[in-house]
Amino acid sequence: MAANAVSQECDDTELLTCPVCLELFIKPVILECGHNFCKSCIDKVWDSSDKMPACPECREEFQTRKYSVNWLLAKQVEAVILRTGSTEGNSVEGRPPNSAFCVQHAEKLKLFCREDETLVCIICRDSAKHAGHSFLPVDEAASLHRDKITTAKANLQPRLQELVELQTKQEQKIMDIKDHASSLEQHIRSEFAVMYQFLQKREQSLIQKLKDEEEETLRKMEDNLRSIKEKITTFEKMMSDIQSTLGHQDAVAFLTAVSNISELCNSVEQTGGTYKPDLNCGKLSFWHFTGPLQYSVWKEMKSIISPVPSSLFLDYNTAHKSLVLSQDLTSVVKIDKHQYFTQMDSLAVAQLLSLTSAQMSTLTADMLEMKIYYTAVLASQMFSSGRHYWEVEVGDKAWWVLGVVAKSVIKEGRIPQSITFGHWAICLQAGSKYCTCEQVPKLLSLSIKPQKIGVYLDYEGGQISFYNADGMTHIHTFSDIFKECLYPSLSLDFGHHCSKPLKLFHLKL
Template structure:
């Protein structure tokens, strides 16, 4: 394109063929090319890269730039319209050159007035209009403004770099989010596949059990039917004989046969008892096959959905000196008398707390804690290295992900800040679900499996169950806190 000409296609050219875009496409880096040009550029390359900025991608991918295509079409129409206005354009171009001279004195513009911030000629400089003003030579003024533009551009360049960093971070977050969503989708599919297998196995088991019981009952019923048929035939034969005897015309013969028939019939009525009808037991076993109403089967469901430690016990080496643990290490209660125990680094010395003996550094785990009739308690998890000495804020910031009850009706989740939990139903058992890789600790009402609160974090060390039965306020909180061992 000729220098000095106004051409609407000036910024709409492909950097490869140097011609106006044809079927424009845009790469992930933001640069545009003709579709055929980028196809040729990538044809013999194993790794795709931008011909302009050299950014590389593992996959050869571009998107049709429909917006640019529309702009090209509009530019083509405007360009055609402008061809008919060439005289007007020449006139404008002439006017654009005129300001190189002073319009008033027709002298070259060689000076810059700093007060008026305008270009002037030497005659203007001595005129009354610019009396007392300061002036700079044209090139010196240009240099000054160039320096100012450079000063302005420096922070813009820094800001541009900042936007590039943000762009990369956002792209990475989008990628991470998409990957996490995909992993969650795979996790959901995997979990429901387990449940489907559980249902299918249970269905087959129940059907096989039903078939077995049906076959046994049908066998007895069919055998009984055979006996009934035999009895029926015998009685039918006896009645036929009697009917034939009644038709005899010889009185002597009738009397002789009468005695035989009477004797056989009386013996048959006396000895042959008709069998009872046998009923199948499907109606009696209906409850057995009403699978979804079975509490034991619901427990099996629950346990298949969440891995249950078996058994989960308390660690006496971590228990506060005023806590009493049961012999089987499955329940804990507060006692006002301090026991004489060694001051182990693992033992709590301020908070009335105890940890589970089993810790977890992978996988998904679920356990339940009975808190029935208690007015205060704490339940949750903590990391292995968390502080257990003295008074400190026991929350997620310090490695404690716990839920607590206070004053009999106030439920709180100790996240990075305290969160009030508005529960309409008072839980008698608290379910704790730990997904180590997923970075989640979920608490639920184990009575109806309703969700209460979920903590999210990144776990990098072993995680232990945490329990606190709290103080005994004149007998109002004396009942122990118990671990519930689910029966599979």
């Protein structure tokens, strides 16, 4: 009886198997020819062909894709699944994912196919589908995979932790950037607010001055107008009196009236011009309100600009002996005495550079000593706080170094070319190679060759920035913590004679 029941179940299972996937039907549908298939299976068969839809079993062709759900067959499939011991049946929508019995053979799932990585029964093991495959007992396979998964989890855990920490750090960096951007926006608004306030105050002052001048000018003109009207009234009365006198027919009355009129006329002739006031054209001092108005206001803005471009001067006592400073201490050249004295005498050199007698003595020193230093000179101004900005005219010179240096670094007018602290500078080499002056120099990409370099120092902010001063295009920024007094520095080196000076730019307003 039991054998017959199993046989019956096997027959039922075969009848309930899709001829395409050879598995129990999932949402079976019936075609017009009467054959049944899984809905997904027949859709795939028809989707893979560009011919007319046809039955995979009998090959009958149809004009359109047409089928209907076979609910009776779906109920039979569900009954088989429940009968084979599944506790989590999928009803019509699918087969049991974790059934302890083989849905095809109704045998208990005791083996694990290593090649297909699926649970199989004894009958499946011997089928052609699993020919040549190796199998493990279910418990052993579960233990093996549990170890693998445990190992994988152990490997994933630190990576997950790293990613979580990285996520936290990234989120914090994003917040930092947002906070920094907000702070910079506030800084920009604050800086412009000062200028707006200054311009508005200056605008209101000029407008008020114009109104005051307009009021005073109009007052004088209206006073003159009243005087004119008063005199017109006086003359009109005289004209009326004269006309009245001319109307007298009686000689005595006429002569009596004439004597009065004559006295009045004589009075007018004696007063002369007082009866003819001047025309007051009025005039506003437009030169106060026109002219180079924007330029004059711009000059006044110097009082609120921070930092105001510094007018630096070079310190003769810090200059290397191969460098010669101009008399006004704003420019520097490097002299190769052998090259110069073969072309002109020392007096010509002195005239060219406006050298003092003390500076002339430096031309006879040993200027060709080879050292691994930049020959430099410092500005006489030093900075230990605040924000400062200055500009240096570099022109078309092919070799220069400029920046900021701690005084403790410079020795006898020399700055080591390769240092890690106390010197923040950029340089131009061979007319085209811009780079930072660091132990590991960083190449700088400039689209335009600057004629003038701007240097900005924010001591408390730990910032030294370089700009193309003509358009204030940013070149490079150093960030550090400053602990010493800092000096602007200029250098002309690389063993090359420089015939044109490196010059400090003084803004003149």
